[in-house]
Amino acid sequence: MKRGVAGLNETLIGLPGSRAQLETPALLLDAERFETSLDRLAQLARLSGMGLRPHAKSHKCAAIAERQMAAGALGIACAKTGELLALFEAGLTKLMLTAPVSSRLKIDRLTAAAARGLELIVVVDRLELVAAFGASARAAGTHVAVLVDCDTGLGRTGVTAAEEAVALARAIATEAGLVYAGVQAYAGKVQHVFDHQERRAANHLANAALTPILVGLRAAGLAPEIVSGGGTGSHLLDFEDGILTEVQAGSYVLMDEGYRPVDVHGTGEPVFDFAMLVLVSVIGHSANGEAITDGGSKSFAVDGPPPRVYRDGVEIGTIAWAGDEFGRVKTYDGIAPPPAGARLECTVPHCDPTANLHDFIHVVRGERLEAIWPIEARGLSD
The missing domain is CATH 3.20.20.10 (Alanine racemase)
Incomplete structure (x- = not known):
């Protein structure tokens, strides 16, 4: 059995709708x-x-x-x-x-x-x-x-x-x-x-x-x-x-927010999409009503622009860091903070060191978890 969150998610492989049921924080790869x-x-x-x-x-x-x-x-x-x-x-x-x-x-x-x-x-x-x-x-x-x-x-x-x-x-x-x-x-x-x-x-x-x-x-x-x-x-x-x-x-x-402003082909249009995402859950709310997630700097490398946050495929705001283990959702004007238990998919500031924070990457295709791949070289900075 895989350790950590990947072990909890292993039983979901191949099940319809399993992407929305994943335990978090989980590193995703949109296949x-x-x-x-x-x-x-x-x-x-x-x-x-x-x-x-x-x-x-x-x-x-x-x-x-x-x-x-x-x-x-x-x-x-x-x-x-x-x-x-x-x-x-x-x-x-x-x-x-x-x-x-x-x-x-x-x-x-x-x-x-x-x-x-x-x-x-x-x-x-x-x-x-x-x-x-x-x-x-x-x-x-x-x-x-x-x-x-x-x-x-x-x-x-x-x-x-x-x-x-x-x-x-x-x-x-x-x-x-x-x-x-x-x-x-x-x-x-x-x-x-x-x-x-x-x-x-x-x-x-x-x-x-x-x-x-x-x-x-x-x-x-x-x-x-x-x-x-x-x-x-x-x-x-x-x-x-x-x-x-x-x-x-x-x-x-994979792509990340650091590359997002780069006009790669000179057309003003993105060439490569964001395949790497971090799935987090809302665990509660601050006194002023902001949604607090279970993913901080131990789940995201923070050396780049802030992640954009998606709920059910709709961009709702960005993440600000609330500690090593937590994030704070800064929703855009007119968007209510997501409720406790909501799962949010987030882009990453920098893909290279973000991959280095995770043992496994969850491969999702559409709404289904397809596989969980080990990141064999994670942490080997020697």
Whole structure:
């Protein structure tokens, strides 16, 4: 039996009207919205002739990653070693770690998984990390594919000059146990630029920083097979520009209030719907009549705009935080506070860390609970 609220809801799977009967707080995945977004980005990638390597940091869930692979993804990107290894143990075999590491123990865990069948890609930003991965891969009797991490404006990790990239690529290519596979260049600062033309200009700046690195690598006989980067906010621009070979979009299958203002395709219309929701219940009312729910900052990541609240499919207000465990419904003018016992579906401020707060995600289709999927990599911030 599943623990927590998922254990209470397990008996409802497949029953008519079960969505409205779920115990709360419960993380939901609207299957129809999820599948529409999944298929839409996969089709756009196919039409562009580019690949998708969706980022699992948004969901951390093997069942979601499996469906992304079935839709044509080249593999799955992961931010942390722990997340990657949890997805490998859950059956995913084509995984890329998108950040450098400094721990030899973690490197050894990664190469040990590669020796067991993991098709692993890692990134490096310094020569000593190349040597560390090479030594570990040789000791494990395996090979690891490696990308040169490039900083095109994010200011986090990665090299900024062509000569640095060439030096790393040469070191990878000559290190026994490693396979030089290309570069990573994630333009993270671009993703949440609201205006489409401003975001296009920001993406061009990132590409302008990447281009001389690519030119330098090709001139040195180290042309990258993989040029990985991009995300939900820049995917269309990346498909149009054709500089990357694959896009690491993550939030598109879930969406959150942080992405809501972003004019993703420049049409003024939403491209991906809100598939991730948190279901909460009204447990009582404050002295001034506001509805108090059973979901606070332990159910929602709060680093984003406030959630919008829906009752029976109608938007009635927003959530303000009333503590770690509680929320306060701020109903719109003319709308009465919902009564005790009312179940409310809420959007999320930020999908990535919200998924990290829950052990399970309840898959709903229409008014029926269809499945409950574990979030295998939840809490593995190592």
